[in-house]
Amino acid sequence: MSPVLLFAVSLDRAHLQLLRQRYYYATWKADGTRYMMLITREGCYLIDRKFTFRRVQLRFPRRGVQQGCFESHHLTLLDGEMIIDTVPETGEQKRRYLVYDLMMVNHQPKIKLPFHERWKLIDKEIIEPRTYDIKTNKYYRYDMEPFRVRKKDFWMLSAVGKVLNDFIPKLSHQADGLIFQGWDDPYIPHTHDGLLKWKYAHMNSVDFLFEIGEGNRQTMYLIDKGRNRKLEGAHVTFPDDQDPSNLSGKVIECSWNPKEQCWEFMRVRTDKPTPNGWHTYMKVMRSIEDNITQDIVLDEIAEIIRLPMYAERIKLETQALQHAARRR
Known part of the structure; x- marks a missing residue:
């Protein structure tokens, strides 16, 4: 059994057309660890891809705390990722759940x-209380909690250029690309196929099950129809300080x-009990072959945001943001 998570697919030239057909927002793709978070009265639990539950000491009051309601959330399920921020001044590392x-x-x-309603609920139901x-x-000592949320x-x-050129370079944790999220999509x-990820070329990767046999012969496997499928002719190189024999039987990420x-x-x-599926591998390879660079992404988006579907909504949402800013 595994958690019912939503997974993105790699952006190739065919998927670029989806950005023209539906209304999308974008965020940075953090190089973190995926976790669901289950909040109950009895405790808060992180759930990884292996469906392993780990209890963590966190407090989540329900909406209404401002009016004197001190109930905690019960059976609230979040989706997010754990990242490690490095404080520039000190080099200290701190965990944060996004x-x-x-x-x-x-x-x-x-x-x-x-999605846009679910995203707003995160503030209303979780962050603000x-x-x-x-x-x-x-x-209650929030400063004693194991990580921030x-x-x-x-x-x-229309803001993707600033995200790539200004926001990502200033992050205190690693990022390997962008996520494009359908603004009107349910949680699937x-x-x-409508949730898209674009990675920097050197970060486009596949997760393999790696094995070393006789004569240091490498074998790399993917999952296909519930079984391991050997990737014929595949070879992986390692840094000089990494002994491949120590990684035999493990899932490794490779670019x-x-x-x-x-x-x-x-x-x-x-964090992963199994390698990528064969179909995932094929999609990543198509993305690698298509070689969609940052310049291509920005050029495509420059055209896309001029489409009537985007231009009108961007105008209305920009006006709404400006109005909200004036009210503060």
């Missing part, structure tokens, strides 16, 4: 709501080196 979606709030399913309690509750930002496509479990025509080891995926 919430970018929710599926249930106090036992009430929300998966059929459009918690922020108020942090400021006013003198009896924040909502992940999404932007209109498993692989969702493609087009010059050497081989895979390069990136890291061990301790």
